[in-house]
Amino acid sequence: MRSLLTLLLAAFLVPADASEPGVIEGVIQLKRRPSDGPVVVYIDGEGPSFSHARSGSVVQRNRAFEPGSLIVSRDAVIDFPNQDNVLHNVFSLTPGSEFDLAEYGAGQTRSWVAREAGEVEVYCNRHEDMAMKVLVLPNAWHSEVDEQGHFRIQGVSPGEHTLVAWSPDHWEQRIEVVVPDSGAVDAQFTLKRRPADVPHTNKFGMPYYR
Ligand SMILES: [Cu+2]
Incomplete structure:
Protein backbone atom coordinates (compact mmCIF):
# COMPACT_ATOMS: atom_id res chain seq x y z
CA MET A 1 0.00 0.00 0.00
CA SER A 49 7.66 27.17 -42.44
CA PHE A 50 5.65 30.17 -41.30
CA SER A 51 1.92 29.49 -41.45
CA HIS A 52 1.52 33.06 -42.74
CA ALA A 53 4.35 34.93 -44.43
CA ARG A 54 5.74 37.68 -42.28
CA SER A 55 6.04 40.55 -44.74
CA GLY A 56 6.64 44.24 -44.18
CA SER A 57 6.81 47.75 -45.48
CA VAL A 58 9.67 50.26 -45.44
CA VAL A 59 8.67 53.86 -46.11
CA GLN A 60 11.03 56.41 -47.61
CA ARG A 61 10.28 59.65 -45.83
CA ASN A 62 12.42 62.73 -45.19
CA ARG A 63 15.26 60.97 -47.01
CA ALA A 64 15.32 58.13 -44.49
CA PHE A 65 14.00 54.57 -44.29
CA GLU A 66 11.29 53.90 -41.72
CA PRO A 67 11.70 51.62 -39.87
CA GLY A 68 15.46 51.32 -39.68
CA SER A 69 15.22 47.55 -39.33
CA LEU A 70 12.65 44.91 -40.17
CA ILE A 71 12.21 41.19 -39.55
CA VAL A 72 10.48 39.12 -42.21
CA SER A 73 10.10 35.48 -43.17
CA ARG A 74 11.73 33.92 -46.20
CA ASP A 75 9.75 34.42 -49.42
CA ALA A 76 7.96 37.43 -47.92
CA VAL A 77 7.22 40.53 -49.97
CA ILE A 78 8.65 43.80 -48.68
CA ASP A 79 7.12 47.00 -50.03
CA PHE A 80 9.13 50.21 -50.30
CA PRO A 81 6.68 53.13 -50.74
CA ASN A 82 8.26 56.47 -51.60
CA GLN A 83 6.52 59.23 -49.62
CA ASP A 84 9.07 61.92 -50.48
CA ASN A 85 8.94 64.40 -53.32
CA VAL A 86 12.35 63.26 -54.57
CA LEU A 87 13.42 60.14 -56.43
CA HIS A 88 14.87 57.24 -54.47
CA ASN A 89 16.60 54.07 -55.67
CA VAL A 90 16.43 51.24 -53.14
CA PHE A 91 19.02 48.51 -53.61
CA SER A 92 21.14 45.89 -51.88
CA LEU A 93 24.48 44.32 -52.68
CA THR A 94 24.27 41.72 -49.89
CA PRO A 95 25.48 38.44 -51.48
CA GLY A 96 22.55 36.17 -52.30
CA SER A 97 20.03 38.96 -51.77
CA GLU A 98 21.08 41.53 -54.38
CA PHE A 99 18.25 43.65 -55.74
CA ASP A 100 17.78 47.01 -57.42
CA LEU A 101 14.37 48.71 -57.52
CA ALA A 102 15.69 51.52 -59.80
CA GLU A 103 14.55 55.12 -59.42
CA TYR A 104 10.96 55.95 -58.59
CA GLY A 105 9.14 58.99 -57.32
CA ALA A 106 6.51 60.31 -54.94
CA GLY A 107 3.57 58.05 -54.23
CA GLN A 108 5.09 55.04 -55.96
CA THR A 109 5.79 51.69 -54.33
CA ARG A 110 8.14 48.98 -55.48
CA SER A 111 8.67 45.61 -53.85
CA TRP A 112 11.31 43.00 -53.26
CA VAL A 113 10.85 39.33 -52.34
CA ALA A 114 13.30 38.06 -49.69
CA ARG A 115 14.43 34.68 -50.96
CA GLU A 116 17.53 34.06 -48.84
CA ALA A 117 17.69 33.91 -45.07
CA GLY A 118 20.01 36.22 -43.19
CA GLU A 119 20.70 39.92 -42.79
CA VAL A 120 20.28 42.17 -45.81
CA GLU A 121 21.75 45.68 -45.95
CA VAL A 122 19.48 48.07 -47.83
CA TYR A 123 20.57 51.44 -49.20
CA CYS A 124 19.48 54.19 -51.60
CA ASN A 125 21.62 54.84 -54.66
CA ARG A 126 20.82 58.58 -54.60
CA HIS A 127 21.26 59.28 -50.89
CA GLU A 128 24.30 57.81 -49.21
CA ASP A 129 23.04 58.22 -45.66
CA MET A 130 19.84 56.23 -46.24
CA ALA A 131 20.41 52.78 -44.77
CA MET A 132 18.38 50.04 -43.11
CA LYS A 133 18.61 46.32 -42.35
CA VAL A 134 16.24 43.46 -43.06
CA LEU A 135 16.58 40.18 -41.19
CA VAL A 136 15.08 37.31 -43.19
CA LEU A 137 14.15 34.43 -40.89
CA PRO A 138 14.84 30.95 -42.34
CU1 LIG B 1 17.08 58.15 -51.60
Whole structure:
Protein backbone atom coordinates (compact mmCIF):
# COMPACT_ATOMS: atom_id res chain seq x y z
CA MET A 1 0.00 0.00 0.00
CA ARG A 2 2.79 2.33 0.95
CA SER A 3 4.63 1.67 -2.30
CA LEU A 4 1.48 2.32 -4.30
CA LEU A 5 1.06 5.67 -2.56
CA THR A 6 4.67 6.57 -3.34
CA LEU A 7 4.13 5.63 -6.95
CA LEU A 8 1.00 7.79 -7.15
CA LEU A 9 2.80 10.74 -5.55
CA ALA A 10 5.71 10.37 -7.94
CA ALA A 11 3.30 10.46 -10.87
CA PHE A 12 1.83 13.73 -9.61
CA LEU A 13 5.25 15.27 -9.05
CA VAL A 14 6.37 14.91 -12.65
CA PRO A 15 6.54 18.49 -14.01
CA ALA A 16 3.59 19.36 -16.20
CA ASP A 17 5.78 20.41 -19.09
CA ALA A 18 8.04 17.36 -19.05
CA SER A 19 6.35 16.02 -22.15
CA GLU A 20 6.27 19.40 -23.89
CA PRO A 21 8.27 19.36 -27.09
CA GLY A 22 11.61 21.15 -27.07
CA VAL A 23 11.67 24.57 -25.51
CA ILE A 24 14.63 26.92 -25.72
CA GLU A 25 14.51 29.90 -23.42
CA GLY A 26 16.84 32.37 -21.85
CA VAL A 27 17.94 35.95 -21.53
CA ILE A 28 19.87 38.36 -23.72
CA GLN A 29 22.07 40.96 -22.15
CA LEU A 30 22.83 43.97 -24.30
CA LYS A 31 23.92 47.54 -23.86
CA ARG A 32 21.54 50.16 -25.24
CA ARG A 33 18.63 48.33 -26.71
CA PRO A 34 17.83 49.38 -30.30
CA SER A 35 15.37 52.28 -30.35
CA ASP A 36 14.19 51.42 -33.83
CA GLY A 37 13.59 47.72 -34.23
CA PRO A 38 13.21 44.42 -32.43
CA VAL A 39 15.78 41.99 -31.09
CA VAL A 40 15.13 38.38 -32.05
CA VAL A 41 16.45 34.88 -31.36
CA TYR A 42 16.02 32.29 -34.09
CA ILE A 43 17.19 28.87 -35.17
CA ASP A 44 19.27 28.88 -38.32
CA GLY A 45 18.87 26.19 -40.98
CA GLU A 46 15.95 23.85 -41.46
CA GLY A 47 12.72 24.27 -39.53
CA PRO A 48 8.98 24.61 -39.96
CA SER A 49 7.66 27.17 -42.44
CA PHE A 50 5.65 30.17 -41.30
CA SER A 51 1.92 29.49 -41.45
CA HIS A 52 1.52 33.06 -42.74
CA ALA A 53 4.35 34.93 -44.43
CA ARG A 54 5.74 37.68 -42.28
CA SER A 55 6.04 40.55 -44.74
CA GLY A 56 6.64 44.24 -44.18
CA SER A 57 6.81 47.75 -45.48
CA VAL A 58 9.67 50.26 -45.44
CA VAL A 59 8.67 53.86 -46.11
CA GLN A 60 11.03 56.41 -47.61
CA ARG A 61 10.28 59.65 -45.83
CA ASN A 62 12.42 62.73 -45.19
CA ARG A 63 15.26 60.97 -47.01
CA ALA A 64 15.32 58.13 -44.49
CA PHE A 65 14.00 54.57 -44.29
CA GLU A 66 11.29 53.90 -41.72
CA PRO A 67 11.70 51.62 -39.87
CA GLY A 68 15.46 51.32 -39.68
CA SER A 69 15.22 47.55 -39.33
CA LEU A 70 12.65 44.91 -40.17
CA ILE A 71 12.21 41.19 -39.55
CA VAL A 72 10.48 39.12 -42.21
CA SER A 73 10.10 35.48 -43.17
CA ARG A 74 11.73 33.92 -46.20
CA ASP A 75 9.75 34.42 -49.42
CA ALA A 76 7.96 37.43 -47.92
CA VAL A 77 7.22 40.53 -49.97
CA ILE A 78 8.65 43.80 -48.68
CA ASP A 79 7.12 47.00 -50.03
CA PHE A 80 9.13 50.21 -50.30
CA PRO A 81 6.68 53.13 -50.74
CA ASN A 82 8.26 56.47 -51.60
CA GLN A 83 6.52 59.23 -49.62
CA ASP A 84 9.07 61.92 -50.48
CA ASN A 85 8.94 64.40 -53.32
CA VAL A 86 12.35 63.26 -54.57
CA LEU A 87 13.42 60.14 -56.43
CA HIS A 88 14.87 57.24 -54.47
CA ASN A 89 16.60 54.07 -55.67
CA VAL A 90 16.43 51.24 -53.14
CA PHE A 91 19.02 48.51 -53.61
CA SER A 92 21.14 45.89 -51.88
CA LEU A 93 24.48 44.32 -52.68
CA THR A 94 24.27 41.72 -49.89
CA PRO A 95 25.48 38.44 -51.48
CA GLY A 96 22.55 36.17 -52.30
CA SER A 97 20.03 38.96 -51.77
CA GLU A 98 21.08 41.53 -54.38
CA PHE A 99 18.25 43.65 -55.74
CA ASP A 100 17.78 47.01 -57.42
CA LEU A 101 14.37 48.71 -57.52
CA ALA A 102 15.69 51.52 -59.80
CA GLU A 103 14.55 55.12 -59.42
CA TYR A 104 10.96 55.95 -58.59
CA GLY A 105 9.14 58.99 -57.32
CA ALA A 106 6.51 60.31 -54.94
CA GLY A 107 3.57 58.05 -54.23
CA GLN A 108 5.09 55.04 -55.96
CA THR A 109 5.79 51.69 -54.33
CA ARG A 110 8.14 48.98 -55.48
CA SER A 111 8.67 45.61 -53.85
CA TRP A 112 11.31 43.00 -53.26
CA VAL A 113 10.85 39.33 -52.34
CA ALA A 114 13.30 38.06 -49.69
CA ARG A 115 14.43 34.68 -50.96
CA GLU A 116 17.53 34.06 -48.84
CA ALA A 117 17.69 33.91 -45.07
CA GLY A 118 20.01 36.22 -43.19
CA GLU A 119 20.70 39.92 -42.79
CA VAL A 120 20.28 42.17 -45.81
CA GLU A 121 21.75 45.68 -45.95
CA VAL A 122 19.48 48.07 -47.83
CA TYR A 123 20.57 51.44 -49.20
CA CYS A 124 19.48 54.19 -51.60
CA ASN A 125 21.62 54.84 -54.66
CA ARG A 126 20.82 58.58 -54.60
CA HIS A 127 21.26 59.28 -50.89
CA GLU A 128 24.30 57.81 -49.21
CA ASP A 129 23.04 58.22 -45.66
CA MET A 130 19.84 56.23 -46.24
CA ALA A 131 20.41 52.78 -44.77
CA MET A 132 18.38 50.04 -43.11
CA LYS A 133 18.61 46.32 -42.35
CA VAL A 134 16.24 43.46 -43.06
CA LEU A 135 16.58 40.18 -41.19
CA VAL A 136 15.08 37.31 -43.19
CA LEU A 137 14.15 34.43 -40.89
CA PRO A 138 14.84 30.95 -42.34
CA ASN A 139 11.97 29.22 -40.50
CA ALA A 140 9.24 29.84 -37.94
CA TRP A 141 11.37 28.89 -34.90
CA HIS A 142 12.00 32.33 -33.46
CA SER A 143 11.16 34.57 -30.55
CA GLU A 144 11.22 38.32 -30.21
CA VAL A 145 12.98 39.44 -27.08
CA ASP A 146 10.81 41.21 -24.52
CA GLU A 147 11.69 44.35 -22.57
CA GLN A 148 13.45 42.30 -19.89
CA GLY A 149 15.53 40.47 -22.47
CA HIS A 150 13.65 37.16 -22.25
CA PHE A 151 12.96 34.89 -25.19
CA ARG A 152 11.25 31.51 -25.56
CA ILE A 153 11.04 29.25 -28.60
CA GLN A 154 8.66 26.27 -28.41
CA GLY A 155 8.15 23.06 -30.33
CA VAL A 156 11.75 22.65 -31.48
CA SER A 157 12.67 19.16 -32.67
CA PRO A 158 15.16 17.25 -30.56
CA GLY A 159 18.76 17.38 -31.74
CA GLU A 160 21.50 19.89 -32.44
CA HIS A 161 20.58 23.38 -33.55
CA THR A 162 22.30 26.69 -34.16
CA LEU A 163 20.68 29.43 -32.14
CA VAL A 164 21.23 33.01 -33.33
CA ALA A 165 20.62 36.25 -31.44
CA TRP A 166 20.16 39.22 -33.77
CA SER A 167 19.84 42.95 -33.21
CA PRO A 168 20.21 45.76 -35.78
CA ASP A 169 22.68 47.54 -33.48
CA HIS A 170 24.72 44.60 -32.14
CA TRP A 171 26.93 41.88 -33.52
CA GLU A 172 24.93 38.71 -33.94
CA GLN A 173 25.87 35.85 -31.65
CA ARG A 174 25.55 32.14 -32.49
CA ILE A 175 25.55 29.24 -30.07
CA GLU A 176 25.07 25.53 -30.58
CA VAL A 177 22.34 23.90 -28.49
CA VAL A 178 21.19 20.32 -28.07
CA VAL A 179 17.45 19.99 -27.57
CA PRO A 180 16.46 16.88 -25.58
CA ASP A 181 13.29 14.86 -26.18
CA SER A 182 11.52 16.84 -23.50
CA GLY A 183 12.14 19.73 -21.18
CA ALA A 184 13.67 23.14 -21.70
CA VAL A 185 17.12 24.25 -22.78
CA ASP A 186 18.56 27.36 -21.18
CA ALA A 187 20.52 29.74 -23.43
CA GLN A 188 22.21 33.00 -22.53
CA PHE A 189 23.55 35.71 -24.82
CA THR A 190 25.61 38.84 -24.28
CA LEU A 191 25.52 41.09 -27.33
CA LYS A 192 28.13 43.71 -28.12
CA ARG A 193 27.43 46.94 -29.99
CA ARG A 194 28.50 47.11 -33.62
CA PRO A 195 29.44 50.36 -35.32
CA ALA A 196 26.72 52.42 -36.96
CA ASP A 197 27.10 54.17 -40.32
CA VAL A 198 29.60 51.71 -41.75
CA PRO A 199 30.86 53.10 -45.11
CA HIS A 200 29.24 51.50 -48.16
CA THR A 201 29.31 51.90 -51.93
CA ASN A 202 26.58 52.83 -54.37
CA LYS A 203 24.83 50.13 -56.37
CA PHE A 204 27.71 50.02 -58.87
CA GLY A 205 30.21 49.26 -56.15
CA MET A 206 31.63 52.80 -56.51
CA PRO A 207 31.89 55.71 -54.06
CA TYR A 208 28.95 58.12 -53.93
CA TYR A 209 29.34 61.50 -55.65
CA ARG A 210 29.45 64.26 -53.08
CU1 LIG B 1 17.08 58.15 -51.60
